[in-house]
Amino acid sequence: MIFFVILMGLVFMAQIVEFFIPPLDWMYNAHIYITPMLVFYGAMALPFPLMLVLAFWAGFLLDTFNTQVVGTHVEISLGSSILLYAVLAGIMHGLRPLFARGRWEVHCIMSGLCTSAILLGQYLMLSFRRGSLFFSREVWWQIGGPGLLAMLMAPLVFWMLHWLARATAYPYLPRRELRI
Amino acid sequence: MSRTSIVALVLFIAALGYLLSFDTAGTRKLQAGVYQLIAPFLTTGSGLEKQITSVRSGLKSLQDLEAENNSLRVENRSLRATNQALRDVEHEVNRLRHALNYRERAAFKLVPAEVVTRDSSTWWRTVTINRGKEDGIEPDMPVVTDEGLVGKTTTVSRAISIVLLVSDENCRVAANVEGTREQGIVTGERVIGTVTPLLELSFLSKQANLQPGQKVYTSGVGGVFPPGLLLGMVKSFRVRELDGQAQLNPAVDLSKLEDVFVVTGRK
Numbered sequence: 070m071i072f073f074v075i076l077m078g079l080v081f082m083a084q085i086v087e088f089f090i091p092p093l094d095w096m097y098n099a100h101i102y103i104t105p106m107l108v109f110y111g112a113m114a115l116p117f118p119l120m121l122v123l124a125f126w127a128g129f130l131l132d133t134f135n136t137q138v139v140g141t142h143v144e145i146s147l148g149s150s151i152l153l154y155a156v157l158a159g160i161m162h163g164l165r166p167l168f169a170r171g172r173w174e175v176h177c178i179m180s181g182l183c184t185s186a187i188l189l190g191q192y193l194m195l196s197f198r199r200g201s202l203f204f205s206r207e208v209w210w211q212i213g214g215p216g217l218l219a220m221l222m223a224p225l226v227f228w229m230l231h232w233l234a235r236a237t238a239y240p241y242l243p244r245r246e247l248r249i
Numbered sequence: 250m251s252r253t254s255i256v257a258l259v260l261f262i263a264a265l266g267y268l269l270s271f272d273t274a275g276t277r278k279l280q281a282g283v284y285q286l287i288a289p290f291l292t293t294g295s296g297l298e299k300q301i302t303s304v305r306s307g308l309k310s311l312q313d314l315e316a317e318n319n320s321l322r323v324e325n326r327s328l329r330a331t332n333q334a335l336r337d338v339e340h341e342v343n344r345l346r347h348a349l350n351y352r353e354r355a356a357f358k359l360v361p362a363e364v365v366t367r368d369s370s371t372w373w374r375t376v377t378i379n380r381g382k383e384d385g386i387e388p389d390m391p392v393v394t395d396e397g398l399v400g401k402t403t404t405v406s407r408a409i410s411i412v413l414l415v416s417d418e419n420c421r422v423a424a425n426v427e428g429t430r431e432q433g434i435v436t437g438e439r440v441i442g443t444v445t446p447l448l449e450l451s452f453l454s455k456q457a458n459l460q461p462g463q464k465v466y467t468s469g470v471g472g473v474f475p476p477g478l479l480l481g482m483v484k485s486f487r488v489r490e491l492d493g494q495a496q497l498n499p500a501v502d503l504s505k506l507e508d509v510f511v512v513t514g515r516k
Contacts, residue, residue, distance in 0.1 A: 085290045088366040088377075089298050098441055100371050117250075118257030125261060129268070133283040135370040136276060138403050139419045140389070143276045144373070148268035155261065188371055195372055199418065199439070207440045211371050 072239035073119050076111050076230070077126055080104055084130045097207045099214025104131070105154075105184040106219055106226045112158035113168040113176055114234060120162050124154040145194050153190045157183040177223035185216030277388070281406035284377070288409040291377060295365040348508050351395035357475065359393075359510035360384050365409065367506070374417035374437060374446070376400075376506060381408040384511075389473050391512040397479035397500030398422065398467060399509050410511075415480065416446035416503055423470035424450060424480055426495075431457045432468055435480050435497065445504060448481050453493035459486040465497055475512065 083103040092098040104127055111123040128151030137144040161183065167175055189212050196202040250258075271279065348361060362378040380386050382405055392399040392412045400414040413420050416437035424435045433452045450465055463483040469476030481497035 085287065085294060088291060088369040089294050090369075091367070092371075100369070117254040121257050121261045125264065132268075133280050134287075135373060136280060137373050137375070137413065137417075137419060138273060138277045138280065139413060141273055143271075143273050144419065146269055147271045147276050147279065148265050151265055151268065155265075191372055196439075205440060211440060215371070 072234050072237045073111075073115060073123075075233060075237065076107060076115075076123060080107050080111075080123065080127050081130065083107055084127075084134060088134075093214070096214045097210035099211050099218070101218055102184055102215050103222075103226070105187060106180050106223050107230070108154055108158055109161045109176070109180040109183055110227055110230045112161035113165055113173075114230070114239070117162060120158055121155060124158040125151050128152070128154040144198055145191065149194060150187070150191075153187050157186055173224075173227055177220055177227065180223045180227075181216040181218075181220030183216075184219040185212050188212045188215060277404050280404045280411075284404065284409050284411070285381075285406040288406070291365050291409065292379060295363075295379075344508065347395065348510075351510070356516055357393075357512045358514045358516055360386065360513055362392075362410075362509050362511055364506045364509060367504075368414075372439070373419075374414040374441070374503075375403070376412050376414065378410050378412055378509060378511070379408065380511060381406050381410050383407050385513050386410050386511050391474045391478070392509050393478060393512060394501050394506070394509055396502075397481070398474065399501055399503070399506065401473055402511065412509070414503055415448060415499060415501075416441065421471075422474055422480060423468045424465050425468040426450075426453075426457070426459060426483070427464040427466065429457065429459075429463075431459070432470075433495075435465065445502070446499065447484065448497040448499055450483075450495040450497055451492060453486075453495060455488045455493050457486065457493040457495070459483045459493075459495050461485065465495075475515075 087100070087102060087104065090101050092100050108123055108127045112120050115123060128148070131150040131154075132145075132147045135150075136147055161176065161179055164175060164179065167173075192208065192212060193202070351359075360380055362380040362384075364376050365379050366377040368375050378392070386402055386405050388402055388405055390402045392401060398415055400412045400417070400420055402410045403413045404411045414437065415422060415435065418437050418439045420437060422435045423432065425432045431453050433450045435448050435450050437448055438446060453459070461483055465480045465483065467474040467476055467478040467480060479500040481499045484496045484498050486493060486495045
């Protein structure tokens with residue numbers, strides 16, 4: 070339970086830190102996102118009910134921090150990101166047997182794919198709202214770039230979280246050590 | 250699926266349904282509340298970010314000096330470091346004096362504000378400023394610098410506000426072109442792949458034939474933005490099937506915003 074509370078706190082901190090991470094101009098202004106990696110690790114390591122709570126918390130923060138209220142309309146409804154996080158975290162949770170066997174390379178790749186999936190979901194929703202949909206090189210980079218970065222960062226982030234889970238004597242971890 | 254999981258799923262769906270049912274006012278209120286709660290984190294983070302940037306720029310100039318003056322002694326380095334610190338103070342004083350002058354000569358009532366955070370999301374162009382309801386700020390107030398229009402406020406909490414930048418596709422500003430009768434709507438781009446975004450001026454007549462460098466100002470139509478605020482300079486013009494469209498370089502460098510003013514009314 071301590072680990073779960075820490076994870077919730079880390080998600081909050083990561084969401085704040087993301088405000089201060091500038092976009093990467095060499096990657097068509099792609100952003101670096103840390104929060105999805107934390108949520109997707111939680112999706113593997115936590116039992117289903119706590120995974121839902123974590124997805125709700127992360128989606129709620131993402132929505133309230135980013136939702137654009139212009140005039141009399143809201144661009145993307147509050148709760149949309151919760152739904153996105155829950156679905157993707159559910160998929161990651163489905164891969165838990167692999168994690169339980171000590172494998173985590175699939176999860177690193179999935180973590181990147183899911184990060185991009187969140188951005189794609191947001192882009193499709195706002196395009197629907199604005200009435201036109203197009204995909205340019207910039208769009209693909211801004212969707213795919215954060216995913217690629219997440220894939221690269223995921224092993225380190227997962228290793229740190231795994232260490233934290235062990236340090237807090239979290240009981241729901243794989244029986245075998247994680248290995249690649 | 251265990252009983253606990255089913256209960257958790259039902260509660261999750263209920264809470265999600267509740268949030269999805271929020272209307273615009275409810276969303277704005279909730280967002281303002283959350284921003285008020287995180288305001289201390291944002292202002293502290295902004296302060297830290299500025300300190301780190303200042304240290305980094307200090308180190309950079311020291312490196313430059315070292316390259317040019319290999320024979321400098323330790324006391325010279327110390328003196329130059331002190332000098333650098335004083336230059337930072339001088340820059341700060343000049344910046345504030347510049348801002349104060351603009352505030353005094355402007356025709357509007359202006360509330361000075363500092364940018365706390367820049368856009369953290371991929372799809373929306375916003376910044377957060379350290380002024381809110383307690384400073385007389387309300388939603389849909391124009392935000393400017395002495396160089397031109399920055400955007401408008403959207404969600405306003407007690408001490409912090411979100412500003413939608415002119416470079417966002419959702420920020421639409423009625424505009425006219427200097428020296429012509431041409432009027433149009435300025436919007437941002439949905440996706441920006443460069444550091445400096447461009448603006449689009451649409452619904453011009455096909456015969457507009459705008460020239461690079463022509464200035465574009467707010468026309469005042471719509472009521473949110475007062476007339477006469479500089480939006481940008483024409484970069485290029487093209488004729489589309491139904492209208493003419495110009496690309497503009499924004500008057501304000503939106504990637505380096507530090508101090509802005511919120512227009513709260515006329516003097």
